Amino acid sequence: MVATSVDPMIRIENVSKFYGHFRALDQVSLDVQAGEVLMIVGPSGSGKSTLLRCINHLEVPDAGRIVVDGILVDNDEKHINAVRAEVGMVFQRFELFPHLTVIDNICLAQQKVRRRSRAESQTIARALLEKVGIPEQAQKYPEQLSGGQQQRVAIARALAMQPKIMLFDEPTSALDPEMIKEVLDVMLALAHEGMTMVVVSHEMGFARNAAHRVAFMDQGRIVEQGPPDKIFGTPQHDRTQLFLSRILH
Amino acid sequence: MTVDHERPEIQPRPRDLRAHLDEFPWWLLIILSVIGYMVVQIIVDPIYRNIFNTILQGLSTTLYVTAISFVFALIFGLFLGLGRVSNSVILRNLSITYIEFIRGVPMLVLIFTISYAVVPLLARTFGLPNNAISLTSRAIIALVLIYGAYIAEVFRAGIEAIGRGQMEAGRSLGMSRWQTMLYVILPQATRNMLPALGNDLIALLKDTSLVSVLGVREITQVSRLSVSTSFRYEETYFILTLFYLSMTLILSLLLQWIQRRAKIKR
């Protein structure tokens, strides 16, 4: 057991977020330890994306505090950049840069943010394409790839920045069923390497194989959390039971 | 034995003559005929030829004013457009104010105001004599200030057409707002903006005729000066029309060609 005095990789304290008068996050508190894989499940509109996006300051919380690897995520541009350099994000709709080839997608931020040379960034990009299983697609444009391949490029693009934390926002929900596995396999490998991951997804297989902890969100709150078999097997709250009965049929 | 259904052979209907005739660019043929007729006139009729040669002297000024104004209007319009979509309330409102100002005043009036009021005022402020800036330069400054506002709106629309997710993807990789704008948003936006920018270039070419009021010797002014002594109104203004029509036609065909190439080249 790791000593409890070790600071968590992500600390979220009483974070609230409003859109107008609508409370998207309601005093959420959550810690994620280094190397932990946390899964967030919950109905649509429960604030999962909002919470994820607060971690790398794509959304600005109205109240509360978020500390990532010892860096306070506030409006200080230096802090924001430092946090974003450590946090990779994968989006539901991939968000690859359509005007750039696959390899240039992976190299752009390496060169502009990490100040790596062209050659160095390409070497890293090729190694990552190998890792996600599509080395032969380097010179293609995103639209020439299948959804599963695009999402794997997006993962490679985030990994190229050598993040300590990876955030996944429903990475497989825009994919055809036959492509889901190829993306989950990459994520699984990443989890086994010890990457700290926060994954919003309803993929039960991934939860059972990789997640250390599952948090259930509803109406902007974390209703309950615990190990996957406990949350899925013996959920304590009615709302969790109702939600699970719907997605597990 | 299986029943052999009598199935009619389904074939795509051969594209008939009618369809070809419907799609033929008749308008282009008509315009080219008019141009052709005028060209013949110019070749066979010495009066036409003289007037043509006179107007030709203004052509370089028209082209030069168009090109210079367009390049600077593009640069100015880009910055105005970026201001327009900026997060900063001050920058955004400054840009909107400027754009609405320009859009709310007739172009001819703006050309007078800028050339005879704004430029001299600025010249004086910087301790320059009133006539330090030539009329052609004033014309260019006026066109840049006016078209910058129009082009800013093109940039704004182009930038806003790119989904929010692209900016977030760039930001989540640690790139700044400006880096993401420069390397991710603008390259995509510019490609979508080519048709609108092309239209503005053609409009600008036509609007250079307005700076004749400043006495800039572009083709309209040269024509006006010529009729004032020759009184050959019909020949002169028909040929002047021919000049603009040919130039806009060539430009628009050229732009279509560039757009098709840009699409193929992705």
Ligand SMILES: Nc1ncnc2c1ncn2[C@@H]1O[C@H](COP(=O)(O)OP(=O)(O)O)[C@@H](O)[C@H]1O
């Ligand atoms: N930019 C926004 N403006 C207004 N409302 C928003 C915005 N983003 C999200 N919301 C609202 O906040 C709530 C939570 O959204 P979200 O975090 O995307 O939920 P989830 O990812 O769990 O489906 C939803 O009701 C959504 O409509």
Ligand SMILES: [Mg+2]
């Ligand atoms: Mg969501």
